[in-house]
Amino acid sequence: MVTGQGVVTPLGTGVDKFWAAMQRSDCGIREVQSFDTEDLYITIAGEVPDFDPRERLQSKQLLLADKYSQYAGCAAHEAVTQAKLEYPIKDSDSYRAACIIGSGVGGLTTLEFSYKMLFKENKRATHPLTLLKAIGSSASAHVSIEYGIKGPTFGLVSACATATHSIGMTYRMIREGLVDVGLAGAAEASLNWGATRAWQAMRVLSPDGLWPFAKKRNGTVLAEGAGILMLEEYERAKDRGAPILAELMGYGMTADAADMVNPSIDGASTAMQQALDDSGLAPSDIDYINAHGTGTMVNDINETRAIKRVFGNAANKLSISSTKSMHGHCLGAGGGIEAVAAIKAIGENYVPPTAGLDEPDPECDLDYTANTGKAREVNYAMSNSFAFGGLNAVLVFGPPPA
Amino acid sequence: MDEVATKIIEILRKNMKDPSKAVALETPLSELEIESLDLAVIVFDIEDTFGIEIPYNANEEVEAFATVGSVVDRVKGIIAESKASGAAA
Numbered sequence: 001m002v003t004g005q006g007v008v009t010p011l012g013t014g015v016d017k018f019w020a021a022m023q024r025s026d027c028g029i030r031e032v033q034s035f036d037t038e039d040l041y042i043t044i045a046g047e048v049p050d051f052d053p054r055e056r057l058q059s060k061q062l063l064l065a066d067k068y069s070q071y072a073g074c075a076a077h078e079a080v081t082q083a084k085l086e087y088p089i090k091d092s093d094s095y096r097a098a099c100i101i102g103s104g105v106g107g108l109t110t111l112e113f114s115y116k117m118l119f120k121e122n123k124r125a126t127h128p129l130t131l132l133k134a135i136g137s138s139a140s141a142h143v144s145i146e147y148g149i150k151g152p153t154f155g156l157v158s159a160c161a162t163a164t165h166s167i168g169m170t171y172r173m174i175r176e177g178l179v180d181v182g183l184a185g186a187a188e189a190s191l192n193w194g195a196t197r198a199w200q201a202m203r204v205l206s207p208d209g210l211w212p213f214a215k216k217r218n219g220t221v222l223a224e225g226a227g228i229l230m231l232e233e234y235e236r237a238k239d240r241g242a243p244i245l246a247e248l249m250g251y252g253m254t255a256d257a258a259d260m261v262n263p264s265i266d267g268a269s270t271a272m273q274q275a276l277d278d279s280g281l282a283p284s285d286i287d288y289i290n291a292h293g294t295g296t297m298v299n300d301i302n303e304t305r306a307i308k309r310v311f312g313n314a315a316n317k318l319s320i321s322s323t324k325s326m327h328g329h330c331l332g333a334g335g336g337i338e339a340v341a342a343i344k345a346i347g348e349n350y351v352p353p354t355a356g357l358d359e360p361d362p363e364c365d366l367d368y369t370a371n372t373g374k375a376r377e378v379n380y381a382m383s384n385s386f387a388f389g390g391l392n393a394v395l396v397f398g399p400p401p402a
Numbered sequence: 403m404d405e406v407a408t409k410i411i412e413i414l415r416k417n418m419k420d421p422s423k424a425v426a427l428e429t430p431l432s433e434l435e436i437e438s439l440d441l442a443v444i445v446f447d448i449e450d451t452f453g454i455e456i457p458y459n460a461n462e463e464v465e466a467f468a469t470v471g472s473v474v475d476r477v478k479g480i481i482a483e484s485k486a487s488g489a490a491a
Contacts, residue, residue: 041457203442203460219461261439297461298438 001400003242004085004230005340006078008071008187009327010046010223013056014078018337019344022326022352023373029210029221029328035193042205045191046223046328062142065133066107071226071333072139072187073146076101079183080147083230083242088148098182099144099153100170101228102162104332106136106155108190139187151179157332160292162186163227164335164385164393168251170231171395180236185228185336196222204261204296210329211356212293212322213300213364220294223328227336229343234401244400246343249380250279256390262298263386268306271392272382276310279396281380284314286396288351288381290342291368293322294329299386304364319376321369325355335385335393342381342397350375403427406452406481407474413447414470427471434470441467448473454480 007014010028011021021028028046037043053063053070062073080087089097110133114126132138137155144153152173158165163186170184199205199222206219229248237244252274256267276283292303300322308315323341324330330337345351350373357370383395403411407427414431415421417440425434436444438460445458454477458464466476 041455201442201446202439203445203458206459206461217461218459259437259439262437 001232001234001237001244002229002246002248002343002397003232003237003244004079004081004083005228005245005343006075006082007225007227007337007340008048008051008074009225009330009337010048011327013048013051013074015340015344018340022323022341023350025326025353025355025372027326027355028223032191034191040193040196040200042196042200042207044208044221046221046330047191048225059146061145064129065138065142066110067189068103068107068187069139069142071189071224072101072143072228075185075187075226075228076143076146076183079228079230083232085230093180094148094150096180097149097151098170098173098179099140099149100156100166100182100184101140101143102156102166102186102332103136103139104157104159104162104188105190107134107138108195109192110134112192112194143183149183158391158393159387159389160329160331160334161385161387161391161393162332162335164339164383164395165253167229167231167248167336167339167395168253168393171248171251174231174233180233182231183228184231185226186332187226188331188333189224190331191222191224206295209356210295210325212291212295212325212354213304213360213368214357215359215361217295217297217300217361220296220329223330225327225330225333225337227333227338227340229336229339246346247398247400248395249281249398250275250396252278252394254392256392258390260389263302263390265302265306265309267390267392268303268384268386269309271394272306272310272384275382275394275396279398281396283311284317286380286382287319287376287378288342288345289318289320290338290381290383291320291322292384292386293324293354295324300361301363303384303386304366307366315366318367319351319369319374320366321352321354323352325357335383339383339395342383345378345381346397346399349378351378406478409451410448410474410477411470413444413451417444425470427469427474429470431467431469448477452477452481454484456480
């Protein structure tokens with residue numbers, strides 16, 4: 001069961017702000033503010049606006065951490081608060097709690113800063129916290145310390161499927177009886193000059209906007225943030241009177257084993273099929289798919305074909321959207337933020353839009369909820385994440401048990 | 403073949419599955435079994451070799467990357483532009 005959720009996004013911090021912004025089809029992609037874009041031809045990104053870690057974080061350790069850990073800390077705080085979980089978790093329960101919070105690249109900006117100091121400014125040493133800030137497991141470690149989580153705690157990595165894999169693995173741990181409760185998701189804060197240079201060299205970024213499934217789409221736009229769910233075993237959640245937002249019903253994961261950048265229909269469709277089979281639902285039961293929808297030429301066509309393969313005729317009755325059109329591509333954190341969008345869609349019976357979809361690509365011919373969101377009954381929703389390397393993860397959510 | 407063309411073909415060969423294949427100016431890049439990621443590497447290599455910047459986006463069909471000759475022409479064009487702007491400054 002999902003008993004709490006939290007986000008930090010380019011559309012704002014906190015689920016309420018995030019959801020309200022998507023209902024207005026707002027776009028969080030803007031000219032970069034946080035670093036100098038000198039010599040770059042990509043100068044836009046989805047940066048988290050007005051982020052003040054002091055608003056939600058009390059611990060001094062987290063206030064000194066890399067921004068990616070702070071994003072995780074803020075999103076986790078929102079999820080734990082909503083779930084009405086008492087913390088620190090009492091000792092008898094603490095080993096039955098998990099904290100699986102990943103990141104695509106961890107504290108990359110900390111590393112960039114320290115290398116700049118060493119190689120450019122000729123400093124003789126780096127800041128003593130550099131290593132702890134940079135490691136990809138620091139977000140999960142910090143959050144475990146905040147709440148007294150003593151069971152399975154680590155960061156998991158699968159590029160842009162990181163959060164989805166983290167949520168899926170935590171779900172499996174609960175289902176298999178290893179733990180009763182877990183915080184799961186990912187955080188990313190890798191927007192900096194060097195990383196933008198590296199992405200720019202791959203030639204997959206758009207210089208002017210992220211328009212999934214549109215004819216005019218010309219690449220993705222980097223973004224940052226965090227998306228974290230509180231997952232909990234049903235009986236336990238019910239016994240302690242926790243709010244149940246949704247049921248996580250299915251999880252699928254595959255690898256294309258083919259190419260680092262060109263996705264395959266087989267890998268994506270099999271992951272979706274596995275998630276459906278795991279949930280026990282039929283394709284026609286799904287009302288909404290939060291698509292991976294990166295706005296690259298290859299992803300959006302491949303994903304459309306994969307959906308058609310799995311859903312057949314039912315594909316035409318689906319509402320689909322890529323909320324990346326509004327919050328950008330939050331990389332490792334994307335699947336966590338998008339899982340929250342899928343859960344909200346169920347809770348509110350409302351499908352958030354694909355913004356900027358004025359004219360669809362003729363090869364992308366499903367209902368992508370163009371430009372404005374739509375009120376419709378949403379009982380079951382799927383969230384897709386397909387990462388570089390051909391790493392695929394898919395979640396299926398349903399309403400709280402009656 | 404001039405120096406720019408020779409250097410570009412050398413760079414292409416490094417990224418071809420079968421470098422022994424014949425490469426002429428009119429050869430389409432598609433015939434050289436160059437995939438999107440290879441093209442990013444090739445563009446990087448060309449930029450580095452000639453000290454220029456090539457605006458190339460893998461999401462767009464770019465005329466300049468249709469054949470070996472069109473790449474050579476594009477690179478020559480950019481070299482000429484950067485020389486002209488350098489002279490103006």
